Amino acid sequence: MEIVDLYRRLRANGVLGLNWRNAEYQLVHNQRRYFPLVDDKLKSKRLAESAGIAVPPLFGVIEYPHEVRTFDAIVRDHEDFVVKPAEGSGGDGILVVVGRDGTGFRLANGTVMSADEMRFHINNILAGTFSLGGQPDKALIEYRIRFDPLFKHIAFQGVPDIRIIVFHGVPVMAMTRLPTEQSSGKANLHQGAIGAGIDMTTGRTLNAVWHDRIITTHPDTGAPVSDVQIPHWDILLHHAARSFDLTHLGYQGIDMVLDSERGPVMLELNARPGLSIQIANGEGLGLRLAKVEEYLQSAPETLASVDSRVAFTKAHFAPRPAV
């Protein structure tokens, strides 16, 4: 049976499925009471700030419909900014304003949005259109990332981000997501962004995956996407390792971007990080997670500090040689 064989091979390679992730990691290592810390981007932003992790500066929060008229005052001194739902998921509802056009706003994808449309969008956010359970939400207005020039040739319009899966404070797997024309600037693999795995020991990109195909150059710019060094890799690893101390979530994802002025900036934490990162890395998560579990059982002291956890990552999670 071909299917049974496929199933066995995936299991042997430690490829995590949704059921496996949920039953053995998310439900077991993540206590529900800590979820609000990551589900509400305002809370995780404040937590990160208090721990010395840089975040995009907050310009303002709109929580109630009657506050929508304060929007003009919030953005008066800012040419560009980002509007996002505090409890959004999958990047839904995020508006990236790159400049003004009369009274309107120029968005990252080139379109112009009137002030009226902007207020409507914020009202939609407040009403919960983009939030997880559809419950009322807050709108955050914050600094727009000016991404590192390094990424100019390998990202189309949007901001490329770096996602690291962290298991009990140990960074286990990472990828960078590069927007394409097709993903209309969004860093979402499902919508056509490129995912490139990252060598945990060096911070250089591995193969990149676009629509489940392995590619080496960016489809829009033609620039190579493999073997690119991610700047500030050590800082990124340290931020990731530290994030566990903030949220106490055993299994989480941390999304960071590289700002040209501020360096590594944390965008959000995720208690249910997706599994595409395995495809981008060409490797399953299961074996690495098992390795961490093994040390948690036998030698927890080796994973006690942020530095020791980063060292653990570099010692154990070199990419598996290609087969």
Place this chain on the structure above:
Amino acid sequence: MRNRTVYLLSAMFAAVGLGLFAYKVLALDFPLTPGDAPDNWAVETRVTFQGSGGPAAVRLFIPRNTRAYTILDQSFVSRGYALNTELTPDGRMATLTRRQAQGSQTVYFRFLIHRAEPSSALPLAEPAPVPPPPWKDVRLEAARVLLDQSRDDGGTATDIAENLIKKLAGPDPDDAARTLLGNGTSAERIATVAAGVLRIGGIHARSVHGIALVEGQKPVHTVHWLEIAEAGAWHRMTTDPAAPQVPANWFPWWRGTTKLTQVDGGTSPKVRITVERAADQTIVDSLSQSSTQAKNLLTTALATLPLEVQQVYRVLLVVPLGVLLLVVLRNVIGLKSFGTFMPVLIALAFRETQLLWGIVLFTVIVTIGLAIRLWMENLRLLVVPRLAAVLIVVVGAMAVLSVASAQLGLAGGLSVALFPMVILTMTVERMSVIWDERGPRDAVQQGIGSLIVATVCYLLMSHPLVEHLFFQFPELLLVVLAAVLLLGRYSGYRLTELYRFRPLAGGQP
């Protein structure tokens, strides 16, 4: 540890469920398939009326045992009413009285019918003849004319009755027939008039009223026929000259010219009869022997509910199986659908509309709703009013579809009203958000996915065997629960993930 508890619980539930199931099948002889059900029928009559504050009485006929039918376990559910029964020439009659009846009043009368092998011998005619009807002048004259015409060839009582029925029920009744029938040409009217005319002619005849023992009647109509005494036995005859043979499943309930129920001291009385094939022999036996036996409480619990409620549970009890299927489709196969239980609710609606119509109606309503919802985006409406507007559009679309299909003579379209409109509204809303954020492809894909899941659920849930098993053996719910618990700890791949992660399957297994 966690898994062990789940396995233990599952094993326990499955063991109890299957054990009870086996006990009922092996020891109590519950039938496994719906076809095995014996010829038993549960009948329920519900009389409702508005009490006027004073004394009220409800009179209704109680059926009696006949050669072919045995009546079991009659019961009245009528709080505050006193019950009396008396024998009238037309049948046994129950009188329920109450000193003060205020507001809405409801009286239930239930019984079980056991149908034996149809006996060939005709029942004996009763000695006491019913007096002829008190017709006068024109009507008496009309009756005599009809009698003379029917007697032309001077045949037996049955021949005369046959001729008479032909005259009354024929396509073009003459003046005499019309005088007696008035405007009514219903079977009841014809049977009553024929019996009256025959009695005036000295022939012992009576009209009989009852119900047809057929499943799935909504509502149940009464049936009417004629009995004529000849040579000491009753002969039966329908009011349809083309098919004079009374069907074997017509159950005689009462006779004569009186209505089944009469209400004194109340206004706007309504009668509704429900007929259902009764569960099985064990239930009938246990009920007829002693309805208070504790031992049988477990096995007959559902059968003691009013029939109406039983019909609801026939549907409700298969829902868990649909939900189990949904869990499998989502967590083992990996199909995506809108809303967790939305497909099961759509599948329930399909039960009423039939599958093909259901799919057509769902598609049309969601398409209309989605088109209007996407256009509404331009209006910049706030979320709750926008949802309300979509709901109104959905209801409106349902009404328009019903009217249109009624005009076109398509009965299927009328059942659109049974679609759960809130579910449709939420489907439209979710679909439009996905449409905007992820593109039409994703939205349509998930919409079709939901429809496929709903169809599969419907096919499973509407299977007669499934319905029968879950209604007869509600303990199977425990088995479903056990399966759901087990699936709750299933950590294997979903079928769609095998495809998704295929590139990662390299290396030696």
